[in-house]
Amino acid sequence: MKKSLLLILFILVFQSCSKSNKVENVEHAFYYWKSDNWRLSENEKKIIDSQNVSKLYVKFFEVEHNDLMGNIPVSKNNLSIYSKENYSIIPCVYIRNEVFLKSKKEELDILADNIIFLINKKKEEHLRDVEEINEIQMDCDWTLKSKENYFYFLTKLKQIYKKKISCTLRLYPYKYPEKMGIPPVDKATLMCYNLINPLEDKSKNSILDTNELSKYLNKNRKYPLHLDIALPVYSWMQLFQNNEFTKVIYTDFEKIKPILKPVKPLWFEVTKDITIADVYLRIGDKIKYDEITAKEIKKAIEIIKKNVNFDKQTTISLFHLDEEQLKQYSNEEISSFYSLFTE
Incomplete structure (x- = not known):
């Protein structure tokens, strides 16, 4: 009798733990990462509608360091967004790591001001019909040497913006938070792709290798920030x-x-x-x-689900919205990339 009670208790505890890590609500999102004048094609709009996309992470511009001119924006997009769509626009800024390796604190203060100014300017010029923007995302492959300056910049940005700031999180700093630190932001998007330098290891898929992905995930540790997930839908x-x-x-x-x-x-x-x-x-x-097939993406999702601690609500983003690349997936397959996280 005691053994039966202990077994039932173990099952209930196990089920409780399992449920606590289950995503109950997935927000559907895409990244849009083109570096020229752009307008969503009709097919891309149909994909957004059919997949109930609620967020579009859009690269507004990049920032690089120039020894003569300092930190300057490049690869600007002249956005052309459509009036009052049913999804939120999250401006993204890709900042090259050299910016933080070569900048002084005073220069980073100026950079933070300039980024907020430029985002607001581009919204006023190109996104007048879009509802108020309540989140911006910084994208940087920061390193141990640039960590202090990058985190200083993020803190400064938060002081100026006073709204939600997120950042991308590569798998190496995710695995080694004690060494790489925790970025001072509201939440992070774990980028589950581009795991391998394509020119250093030519025997593996450099976009997504599920064996390599498994090495970076740890089911026994919860990252101290809310985590969203980004998956590749490109080859x-x-x-x-x-x-x-x-x-x-x-x-x-x-x-x-x-x-x-x-x-x-x-x-x-x-x-x-x-x-x-x-x-x-x-x-x-x-x-x-x-090549990134639907089968490989689904395999990656199963690995992520088993090894990442999620909050009840999580944004799943697919990188990126491009009708040419998305031809290789059916609507049902794209839909499953979101729905599998709640199963």
């Missing part, structure tokens, strides 16, 4: 000519694949001279095709 082809990396190809995969001969896992050889997407492919060129 790329890395072109090597004369055994030297030439460029990354993001489009026209279906036109390129028929002229490729497999040589080893992930690697192909070009069998025909052809020009596609302004790229001249020659016989003998090598291509590494890092």
Whole structure:
């Protein structure tokens, strides 16, 4: 009798623990990361509507360091957003790590002021019909050497903005918070992709390798910030000519694949001279095709669910909204990338 009671008690406790880590409400989101003048295509609008997207994380501009001019915005987008859509716009700013390696505190004070000014200016110029913006997100691959300056900048930004500030979080600082610190923001988005340097390890999928992903996750530790999740919904082809990396190809995969001969896992050889997407492919060129299939994404989701402690409500973002890249997934598959987190 005692053994039966103990068993029932164990099951109830286990179920309680399991439920406490379950996401009850998933907010559907996309990143939009194009670096030119843009307007959502009709297909992209249909994707947003069909997937009940409530947030769009939009790269407003990037910041890089120039030895003569200091920290300057580059790759600005001239946004063209549509009147009163049913989703929130979250401005994102990508800041190169060198900004924090080469800047003094006084320069970071100025940078924080300039970023808020420029975000507000772009909203007034291009997003007049969009409701008030209540969150901005900073994106930076900070390192141990840049951590102090980056965190100082985030603190300064919070003092000026006085609304919600989030940041992206790569897997290395997520795994080693004692070493890399906890960014002083309201919440973080864990970027579950781009785990491997594509030019250093050419044998693995550099966008998403689930074995590599598992190494960074720890089910026994809860990160001290609210965590959202970002997953990749894009693929790329890395072109090597004369055994030297030439460029990354993001489009026209279906036109390129028929002229490729497999040589080893992930690697192909070009069998025909052809020009596609302004790229001249020659016989003998090598291509590494890092393809992200729905099956791989679902596998990654299962790993994340088992090894990350979530709050009841979490935003799941797909990177990124691009009709060309999203052709490889059905509407049902895209929908499952969100819904699997609540199952």
